[in-house]
Amino acid sequence: MDKQDRPRRPTISDVAAAAGVSPKTVSRVINNEPGVRAELADQVLAAVSKLGFRRNTMASSLRSGGQTATIGLIIEDLANPFYSTIAATVANIARTHDTHLITVSSEENPELEQRQFLQLCQRRVDGMIIVPAGSDHSYTRPEVEMGMRMVFLDRPPSGILADSVVIDNAAGARAGIVDLLKDGHRRIGVVIDSPVIYTARERLAGVRSALAEAGIPYDDALVRVGVTNPDEAAHAVATMLDGVDPPTAFFTGNNRSTIGAIQELYRRDSDAALLGFDDFELATLMPRPLTVIAYDVQELGRAATLRLFERIGGDTSWPSETVIPTHLVQRGVQLLKS
Amino acid sequence: MDKQDRPRRPTISDVAAAAGVSPKTVSRVINNEPGVRAELADQVLAAVSKLGFRRNTMASSLRSGGQTATIGLIIEDLANPFYSTIAATVANIARTHDTHLITVSSEENPELEQRQFLQLCQRRVDGMIIVPAGSDHSYTRPEVEMGMRMVFLDRPPSGILADSVVIDNAAGARAGIVDLLKDGHRRIGVVIDSPVIYTARERLAGVRSALAEAGIPYDDALVRVGVTNPDEAAHAVATMLDGVDPPTAFFTGNNRSTIGAIQELYRRDSDAALLGFDDFELATLMPRPLTVIAYDVQELGRAATLRLFERIGGDTSWPSETVIPTHLVQRGVQLLKS
């Protein structure tokens, strides 16, 4: 009789006893099933609010064998605005389906991703949206065969056939480079993330294809690979500018790198052109001109989430690949004055 | 026998049958309980991996009556970097407790917040971290009495006694204004969010206290209240600058307003001083000088999460209020060249 004991939550039976009805009747009332006399229903409702009863979602979904009204989202890093925008979009759509969202970060670590995936399976989420970190997702196959639905976001799956929503990385990068070439640039410094990341590979491929088409030889001295944060990007830009025959323009493969490049170019008062993949909110306040390869991040998240709910709703059609287009946008604070 | 039927996941009984043991033995093995012959355990493990068994977390926690290894986070808007930083911090700490995080947005809507809170209760989360939107949280009391733990973040609770972690809003704003006064400013434009929001009230109180102490009368013409986004902030700054006897300095009450103010001040080439509450990642690249009232956002999230897990761990001490300090930092891209 310790008063520190957490009081047990009332169950459906407690409510039934208090209302003088059977548990099944309570169940009917709280689930709005038809066929309960209004008078009885009122008694039940009164008991519910008197006892502070709240139906146990887990018990309910266990018995009815259906959905848990939960989906999972596996991303690299929730603190990155790109991913938090996606998480917010997914959560908002999930809410319209009365579904909760569990978000986990894999930190670009394939093993962690796999652990997280399996844990979400144990939790019996109704489906998952995955930004894949590794390059082999055959480990998901048994779960898929047992009914787990998943949609891959931003990067396609490998070793498994599944829905995916990606952006048009190669075409976007290609268009950006073509633009630089049109302005007369012939030496373009390239700063890009590790090639183990799909988007980095694709973007670099876009760059190379544009250069090749223009007959410009690919110069290894102008490419820095494996750059993962702004400081490394700033350093990469610095060393290229300090080299012989420095670039007159730079391409940065993601928003983190773009920020590092802006820092370095501004510090040096360099007038090199800058082309960055990914738009970002404060791009309009950056202290120098730049062009960004932009796309609708929310649309990326929306398309993936809608696809997932189609699957959860029973869609068994052949897996689809959705590609979100990109476009070039001029940024930089100088535009505010024009 | 429709092949479209999603195959049922194997249960503990299926594994038991396949391994020729009882369900309880399987349970012992998968929970690492002692007292199972190694040989038997191996049989069980073999059956587990052959069938692709994954223990159903919900069934498990239902029966053992304990925790669900899930916590909830109620914030205003996951797309806002302030909140996504907090969500990332909370999720990371939760992971060290093998706990999943469900994040929901209340969009500054008290009714939505309440609905979300009750839904998380129905899910039997082990606890919640709440950035309260409304001004009355007595509705949480029945749940707290039945064992729900919660910690309030960034804003204190009302109508209920609970742990909270907030920042030192008034002192931070006060220190910032004192700084402006020291530089000789006497007319300071104030741009602040709706006073229904605790942080806005506190920050405005800090401003007023600093002004009062310096013997400067509070001028309503220099205060814009209810500003919720950058555009409104830019407009507020514009109208004050266009007024008679315009301010020589501005105080903006949060990062959104600060951004709007920067836009407007930059556009006009105004040399008015700017003091903004909240630091933000790209503050170092803003095209004009500003001072920010900074604090450790991650520490805010960390302190709240640690407190919550203490509660979940059984701590029943008197509710605590943790206050995170602030400090002034110079920002703006011009610092990069010095």
Next chain:
DNA sequence: TTGAAAGCGCTAACAT
């Protein structure tokens, strides 16, 4: 060391 029986809180399937 192993297993049988009961039950967590709820609902499906069947009475009445």
Next chain:
DNA sequence: ATGTTAGCGCTTTCAA
């Protein structure tokens, strides 16, 4: 219109 029984997948309790 209401109630009874059984059982979701697991673990507790207790017996062997």
